[in-house]
Amino acid sequence: MSAAPQSGSAPTTNATSSDKNADPAKDTKPAAALEEDDEFEDFPVENWTQDDTEVPGDNTHLWEESWDDDDTSEDFSAQLKEELKKVEASKKR
Amino acid sequence: MDAIFKDFGKAYAEFDGYNLAKTLAPVAPEAQPDRLYNFHRSTNFSSVQKDFKSKILHNNALPFKLTSEESNGWVEVYCAYWKAVGEILNAEAATKTHNKVSWGKVYEAWKEMTVVLIRGYTNSGFQAWTVPCLYVAGKYMRVFAIKADEDAANNPSSAINFQDDFNPEAEKNEKLEDAARQLNRMFQICLSDRAPLEESRKWGIYNIINLLFKTYFKLGSVSLSKNILKALQAYRGDMPPLDNFPLSHQVTFKYYVGVICFLEENYVEAEKHLTEAWHLCHKDAVRNKELILTYLIPCHLLTTHTLPTLALLSPYPRLQDLFLPLSRCIKKGDLSGFDAALIAGEDEFVKRRIYLTLERGRDIALRNLLRKVFIAGGVEEAKEPNAPPVRRTRIPVAEFGAAISIGSKETMDNDEVECLLANMIYKLVLFGAFGLRRRIYRLHMKVCLAQPYPPPIRRDFSGGTTSRT
Incomplete structure (x- = not known):
């Protein structure tokens, strides 16, 4: 019990030095221990202005404009063409 | 104790609820790491009430006069806070020395303080500008409850209950469910406040609702969130518009309402709320933006059939892991790749509750595949000699x-x-x-x-x- 940091019975000379050592741990420990779980986090500030939000004008580039992929050169398209040829061939037989 | 009551006096004189709430924080501020420790040491069980009374009730140095009811209310709150701080310091000391920490005790002491605080509003006439105290009490009550439940799960009580009605599930979230009940009381005292709007506790409602949502989501009882929304709807005529609340309340609320709609497969509504949350979100709150996008992207995929651009995903490596493999397969029309990516990410998707929604992305992959077959078909000879090929x-x-x-x-x-x-x-x-x-x-x-x-x-x-x- 007497060795516990908070007992206050440590000699004063040691107390200052051990306090200094303990401080960083004390700062980080409770913060980490009281960190919230996986839910939406609290904002560090309560309110803010438009300047601190994402610029809404950027939104146009956030989503792909077309869902068509016309790049027929990649592997998958080549594979598809192979398959279709096979279908074609089996029909002729 | 002087530091805390000095701040109390200052906050009270300035009607500053947020600074007042800081005097009830369970964590010492960085600038004063020993604040809680000193506060707790400044008095003891036998004289705490007397000491605090002299600081609040009989302190002529305070620049304002409180009613005796109000003062006594605050004395009770700070006494309960003092006890809770004692438990918190014990827990911290135990963590440092690797002894067993009893978060259950911390939770009980903190809850007691919360109960006393709520009573202050119902019985002692605490003023509406002080509601940020409820935010702090509620926020940490939830945190301590989760810790206490984790504790209980890791150290099952030695006295095993052999009764027939023993239900381990019911005990799993015992404290958090209890915390939800207290939060609900807070919600009620904010909702039913009949004071004129400018001095109404209604201004605290969205912050408390957000705490309730977080709690219900953690408990896996999302349906209870609907009850809150219904209650809110019933009072909507008397409620200040959401736009008038601080943005942190708005964004969190919109996020949760968006996710609730999402889980009910109401993707159009969900997208509306999530997009609003996205636009209003603080640009440095990376984790929150990541969470918003986690639901907004699948929504957008189903409502408009468009995929996120790389530019959107680039600041969020976690989202890239989550969505890029699927996006590529959807784009290419690669069904087996899509299935493989869905299986690979299954655990994470299920945890995030987006699996079923993403699964529907297969339709879009299929559509893209069929379109490729169509394009690969090329053109056929025109029937008439001069017509262009079709x-x-x-x-x-x-x-x-x-x-x-x-x-x-x-x-x-x-x-x-x-x-x-x-x-x-x-x-x-x-x-x-x-x-x-x-x-x-x-x-x-x-x-x-x-x-x-x-x-x-x-x-x-x-x-x-x-x-x-």
Whole structure:
């Protein structure tokens, strides 16, 4: 019990030095221990202005404009063409 | 104790609820790491009440006068706070020395303080500007409850209960459920406040609701959140508009309402709320933006069939891991790749509750695949000599079948392929119709895939033609 940091019975000379050592741990420990779980986090500030939000004008580039992929050169398209040829061939037989 | 009561006096004189709430924080501020420790040491069990009374009730140095009811209320709150701080310091000391920490005790002491605080509003006339104290009490009550429940799960009590009605599930979240009840009381005292708006506790409502949402989500009882929304709806006439609340309350609320709609598969509503949250969110709150996008992206995929750009995902490596493999397969029309990516991410998708929604992305992958078959079909000779060649619009079902089977070992039979195609047409993802001319070819299909979003069509299966209404 007497060795516990908070007992206050440590000699004063040691107390200052051990306090200094303990401080960083004390700062980080409770913060980490009281960190919230996986839910939406609290904002560090309560309110803010438009300047601190994402610029809404950027939104146009956030989503792909077309869902068509016309790049027929990649592997998958080549594979598809192979398959279709096979279908074609089996029909002729 | 002086530091805390000095701040109390200052905050009270300035009507500053947030600074007042800071005097009830369970964590010492960085600038004063010993604040809680000193506060707790400044008095003891036998004289705490007397000491605090002299600081609040009989302190002539305070620049304002409180009613005796109000003062006594605050004395009670700080006494309870003092006890809770004692438990918190014990817990911290135990963590440092690797002894057993009893978060259960911390929770009980903190809850006691919360109860006293709530009583202050109902019985002692605490003023509405002090509601940030409820935020702090509620926020940490939830945190301590979760810790206490984790504790209990890791150290099952030695006295095993052999009774028949023993239900381990019920105990799993015992403290958090208890915390939810207290939060609900806070919600009620904010909601039912009849004071004029400018001095109403209603201004605290969204912060408390957000705490309740977080708690219900953690408990897995999202449906309870609906009750809150219903209660809110019933009072909507008396409630200040959401736009007038601090943005942190708004964004969190919109996020949760968006996710609730999302889980009910109401993707249009969900997208509306999530998009608003996205626009209003603080640009440095990376984790929160990541959470918003986690639901907004699947929503957007289903409502508009568009995928996020790399630019959108680039600041969020976690989202890239989550969505990029699927996005690539959807774009390419790679069904087996899509299935593999869905299985690979299954645990994470299920945890985030987006699995079922993403699964529907398979339709879009399929549509893109079918479109590729259509394009690969090329053009056919025009019937009239001088007319330009036209795209081949009749595609044997077998070709679709072959395309769908790419990458998977199984081949699909024509009936099955037909069924898939019919479904796609029904969902308006494809624009086309079957022509059942069994004698010549087994089955042919007339498909026009050029338009991703055709207007509603009348499907006429008898003649194999399709016309727009």
